[in-house]
Amino acid sequence: MSRPRKKKGRPVSGWLVLDKPYRMGSTEAVSKIKWLFGAEKAGHAGTLDPLASGMLPLALGEATKTVPYVQDGAKVYRFTISWGEERTTDDLEGEVAKSSDQRPDKESILALLPKYTGIIMQVPPQFSAIKIAGERAYDMARDGETVDIPAREVEIARFDLIEIVDEDSAVFEIECGKGTYVRSLARDMGRDLGCYGYISSLRRTEVYPFTEEDMVTMEEIEEALAQVPMPEPEPREGDERPRSPKPGPDQWKFLDKLLLDTGAGLESLPQIIVSDDTAARIRSGNPAIVRGRDAPVEADEACAFSHGKLLAIGSIEAGMFRPKRVFAA
Template sequence: MARRGKKKGRPVSGWLVLDKPVGMGSTEAVSKVKWLFKADKAGHAGTLDPLASGMLPIALGEATKTVPYVMDGAKVYRFTVAWGAERTTDDLEGEVTATSDKRPTEAEIRALLPRYTGIIMQVPPQFSAVKIAGERAYDIARDGEAVVIPPREVEIGRLELVGRPDDASAVFEIECGKGTYVRSLARDMGRDIGCYGHIADLRRVEVDPFTADDLVTLAALEQAAAEAAPRGEADAEGRIVDPRPDKERFAALDALLIDTGAALDCLPAIPVSDDAAQRIRLGNPVIVRGRDAPVEAPEAYATARGRLVAIGAVEAGMFKPKRVFAG
């Protein structure tokens, strides 16, 4: 008996900017979104810890090719540091490893901020996805072994104290680059002040180029998905056969997506004709036309009638495709 092939998903493409709730892991969120959209493939642009909430950009279909550009984008977090205790995970999940009765003054906190602005060296948390000799740091730490993680360079564009609910906590907002661990920041600030600290609340509010206006809650997503639930008569095997075309059935869900090309706002855009788009999709270079067109660009993207055609480079006035998108 021949094996039945794995059912393919819909060829839907775009970005879903999920407002991830606390308690849900990033991988779990991607799986849920992929299932709701019946998408053929999906991925996310930057892990968000289960205890953190906020912006998790999820790429569907062809948008997965643009994930690196969102990964490299600046991120903004709002977080609360609880003073007086350090924990194994640098957040509420871990065990307390050190305590202090000292509580920092506002002046002490503000005096510390310049030390954590600009390009700094940072040691990732013991419980992190950093690889040590081929193993994830959190796997080594869970086995009870000491993890020696070398410091790495990260960039913090802005770090501000935005509130002090009480003497035992402080609220900050940070704009930072790829690879920055906010949990490490809380740990290091606590050590520098001499009072210890850990993350009590963490929310990602922006991932460039997306903003808070792009966020979609899980409730809104599930409500739209309800419109796509199968309707119709059952077949001989008891499966519901929905007579609606996919475009109509998934209209409410697809309306929540942001165009794939939005992830490439950081690159020069090269508009091309339909004929040029066809040549590009076959892997051929084309002449870049237009008064404002770049003569040289290490990275750029081509569009035809507003639709993304390819990512490539402009060399000597020619657009040379490197990654092509379906028409």
Template sequence: MSKPRKPKGRPISGWLILDKPLDFGSTEAVSKIKWLFKAQKAGHAGTLDPLASGMLPIALGDATKTVPYVMDGRKIYEFTVAWGEERSTDDLEGQVTHASDARPTEEAIRALLPNYTGVISQVPPQFSAIKIDGERAYDLAREGETVDIPAREVEVFRLTLLGATPNLAQFEIECGKGTYVRSLARDMGRDLGCFGHIASLRRTFVAPFGEDDMVPLADLVALEKIENEEERLAALDAFVIETGEALSSLPHIAVSDDQAHRLKMGNPIILRGRDAPLATPEAYATTRGKLIAIGEIAEGEFRPKRVFSVG
């Protein structure tokens, strides 16, 4: 009987909050980070198109188990809409499909914003990762098919006009999971009677991570000049954020080493004392500041659902 393969790379775990440059795909970025850090595994929490820059949270090792919690978080984007053209991709990359000489006034744009705040119905772009009958919409679109993508509800918490010229308007949006800013530009252009597409897009926030957490790719690549591998990896690791930071929206309990051992074995622990947390379907436990488990609190116990290695 053959032995199981030992995973390649280091068992490093945590979050690297990359400031993704333009013309660099999300999958390409993850591969680059995985290679730089010599990590066993890596994944990202929310795709950014090559024509978009900014925050791309990348999970290393055990942190990949917490990706769904970051995917569900609020996001903030700064974006520019160019008026006068609608494009097949709803951004600069696509071909012009509709054009107009009309241009909106700043007053007209401001009057429209309440229509795009709150829970709104939105049709994702033709060039998107939405699956249609098992295939990605962008694959079908590249083959020349017009895809019927059903509308879906998304939530916009805030949409602010930052500035406007006759041909361009700059916005900031705070929105929930699944919101397509490209669709927003397309729909606003139609409502204003002038058409529109995204001219620039930058993500500045993915809850719970902020701009101060972002690390430019160039800063990480620059560390390749350190010849000593141990020193180079130590310098890279200094940018990694603890896995548990991704769970800051959940109730938290600190446990002893003995309790941590029980949790790692998949066993529940009893929560005693008047300060014991109330029942909740999801919470996380740490020991010595390190994430040990995600689970539920019920009937005076913390019951682990997912456990993490420590150290």
């Protein structure tokens, strides 16, 4: 019988709300943070394009189980649309496909915004991760194919014009739901205004329930690492290449201070606080009576906390909490 594989990494859990730098990919960010924290598991709650900066919530350890609740949260983007060109990727990276000498005035832009507010139908960009017949749209587009992507329903709760920079560009901010493509907004608005447009800068500032105050920059991570000198890398036999020093326990104690609790992403769920005795029952997978004047009597999903730490996610039926997923202490 084969022995179970030894887990690589340490069982650290929590959320790191990264202020992702421009040009860093989401997968690259996950790998880097997982390596720095020495984590067993890591994931992100919603891809952010390499050409975009800003909030990328990263889940470590037990927090990966709560990723879907953050992915479904409202998001806020601030972005610049440059007028006069439509590009193959709908952003700076693509080639110019169409151009125009026309430029929109402020009144025309403001008059158009209601069309893109509320529940709208949107066609994702040709260069997107949407799967068509099992293939990623961006792979097909890179091969020169014109991809027929069906329109999808998305919701934009708020669409504000922030600033007219000059006649060639304007800054906007939106609050939107899951699956909204900002690049598609620039493309479609440019067509409606008769001048074409593409995204020239994009920053995500919020992913509910996290806010800008929660964000941690790479500079802050580097400052935490610098509190204690990094350990010397252990040489491998026959490997003459210099190896990067790897953080260890002395560095982790400073890095871990940057993490939010595993339950930080669950503000959308009803929350109950339980006693030690009740926590012991729930930890064993048993239902428990919900106590407290303001405690919910019914809830399809709710979360239980003990001593400020997430204990379990479950349902509440007739005043009884029934755990569905219990979290490690």
